[in-house]
Amino acid sequence: MHLALRALDVDTRQRFETNFDMNEVPTFDNLMVFVQKQCHIKEISQGTGQPPQVSVQRKPATPHQPSSSSYGFRSARNTLVSTAQPTPASASCPLCKENHKLFQCSSFQAADPTKRYELVKSHKKCFNCLGNHMLSECKSRSRCSKCSSPTHHTLLHFVKPHAAVLAASPVPASSDDDVNILTCHTREKSTVLLATAQARIQDASGSFQPIRLLIDPGSEISCISSSAVQQLGLKVSSSRIHISGIGNNHTLQSKGSVICKLLPSLASSVEVATEAVILSKISSDLPSVSLPAGVREQYSSICLADSDFHKSGKIDFLLGADLYPHILVTKGPTIIQGEPVAINTIFGWVLMGKVPVPSSSEIKTSLFVHTESADPLDALMKRFWEVEEVSTQKFENPEDKTCEEFYQDTTVREPNGRYCVSLPFKEEPPAVGSTRDIALRRFLSLESRLHKQPQLFDEYKKFIDEYRELGHLSLATYPSPFIIPHHCVYKNDKLRVVFDSSVKDNNGISLNESLMIGPKLQSDIPDIILSMRFHRVALCADVKMMFRGISLNSDHRKYQHIFWRDSPNAPLQELELNTVTYGFSSSPYLAQRTMRQLVEDEGKSFPLASHAVLHETYVDDITSGAADVKTALVLRDELIALLGKAQLSLRKWASSHPEILSDLPTDHVQSAIGFGGEDGGALKVLGLEWRPNQDVFTYTITPPVIDSQHTKRSILSTIARLFDPVGWLSPTTFFAKCIIQRTWLAGLDWSAPLPEEIAADWNNFLNQIVSLSEISIPRFCHITPSSKYSILGFCDGSEKGYAAVLYLRSASSENDIHISLLKAKSRVAPLKSATIPRLELLAALLLSRLLVSIQGVVQKLNVKNVFLFSDSTVLHGIRYMVDR
Known part of the structure; x- marks a missing residue:
């Protein structure tokens, strides 16, 4: 590194060093990128004339003499390199007053040659070298790189408008010149140039490799080709995303996803990262036709993002709308009108839009990409088949023993009785990197959505304020590299905030992947339902804020930071979640294990409640009962007292007998319950509908939409919503499963319409499924x-x-x-x-x-x-x- 620095002249070396803080040590790659950029600037500013003469002097270094670099390197010899034309001490731009030369000014570069000529003339600069003297006094040997003229700079070269057009479309000699030009423009064919750029992408070893990308703000996601992933050796994560284009008539299945870091080819100060979906191929080679030389000459004086934009080549990366706003340059000129248009980005100027060409291609490329996550349907189908499966064997995971030992070693009880747990990482400290960039992008997107919907914003802010008031959230005392993105789901006028701890960090690892899940502690839903049916008097309750009622070790709260602010004009805050957080893969285990620990510590005084917590609880739902009202009242009081020992409380009480609820506070009881002849409606108990007034289980089926355009996907989605954990609807679900099997035998695509025979049977099934509302199970x-x-x-x-x-x-x-x-x-x-x-x-x-x-x-x-x-x-x- 220091040998390379010694080879630079003093001015260039100083410019390089000013790019870095005093405590930041640049790498050799940083130096190479800087030198390449300087060469590019020199090429533009000096053309192809004679290069400046260089004189080299060498002198022996005195002992302990430091080199001119400020990074602590020492050398036995110094090399001084100077050019024949010394650089002026001041390089203030006369146009924008910034500390750079006129030819380096982005405003100057963005102007057309005519405007540049007027600017040079008005500031009394040299037309050849743009120096502070007249053309007649210029001693520079530089020539225009376009025409080799010694009288003007390359940036002041004018392109004759007729030449490219006439060359592309010759006309008869008898035609008038003006008419010829008009005829050429009106009859000339055209193509549309898509925006491409040359960039660098990080491989598995941390080095950056060149890649050609396509910029498409119409795509909801960024994509990368499978061949590029293989060459870069990137770690692939599973991703079930369905990808569709215009008309939604063709659907692709992703091959996974990878974390990608991109850098511009000529700079290293700006980095963008995203999770890119893997596809077999991004697009055909672009551009699809040869472009006339006039297009290249038109933009030859600005720094292009893709210097080979006119050459048809392979595209290995699609940069979508997730990154597009972050690559635009907002300072200085942002767009140059023309055919095509030039847009300023961190990669350089990208060209896109209509381009006149001698002939156009029959193949047109359209890259509108819409994604539909397969996860909701996957989750529904997973639950459906898990419910359909008869579980008879329990398998132990060797990791479960380690997780249990960790819980026992790290869990403590606070003076007020509340439990404090730690995150069970697979290794300590966890190998997680930074998610600040992606968390910030997602928060800004959420903020934009919230302020377009004032009611939703008020609900979200109310949630955050309540979280803070209860002490479950506080201002972080120091920044953390790991920030949890969050968003909301608004359904049935109820807001639910989701913390996404599955987000991938810059190393492609999520926090959930670093955590032990722990053993399954709760009973199966069918067993709890059957147990509930054996009690003459049934009761159920919900543990209020069960996860948030358990504190988290302060050393692990740095992995639970979020971004928030009450207004876009307010400073961005970094907040810290102080309790067990839903969305973490270990949270269900930590909560259930803490309930069991409570029974171990306090259960001897509450035998009925202890049995209910251990054997009749599913996550935070306690579903139990007793043989008579008197015993049920004792059970209720024991549950309240037992959970109170850990600063937990019970809400949403319900019972088949009104006396169990009579002396409870009104806000502790389910509002839908009615007795004394009232039909209080149905309550959700472990996914089933229970009507306490009649003490029966029922089904409410929303009349489905009868449509001849049903697909295999829509059928699966409908069937998966039939939650039947104990099989009371087996005759109905059996017919539905037969329909699914017929779609597989027919070899149908996920989005293909059903054949007439299957569609008729399915619509007949939908017509009759509403009859399930008439069924009741005691x-x-x-x-x-x-x-x-x-x-x-x-x-x-x-x-x-x-x-x-x-x-x-x-x-x-x-x-x-x-x-x-x-x-x-x-x-x-x-x-x-x-x-x-x-x-x-x-x-x-x-x-x-x-x-x-x-x-x-x-x-x-x-x-x-x-x-x-x-x-x-x-x-x-x-x-x-x-x-x-």
């Missing part, structure tokens, strides 16, 4: 101390699929018999054809798994008899094989 299964219980199971198979169902038979001492539907599941037949006997066996297997899944119920009720029925004789064959 909550209570008539459990009494004197009753005897039996489990009855049935299974069957057919060419379309197979199913299984379980019932509970209770018989009281007065021989009062009740049959209650417990659980059911159905499956469609495999795509590969299977015999009926095999499908019957699969049905029997499904029934046996259903029985295993309710073993806890069987033991709790002390069930004496279990009867499983199948009408298939294939079971005799199995028994015969076992006997042999």
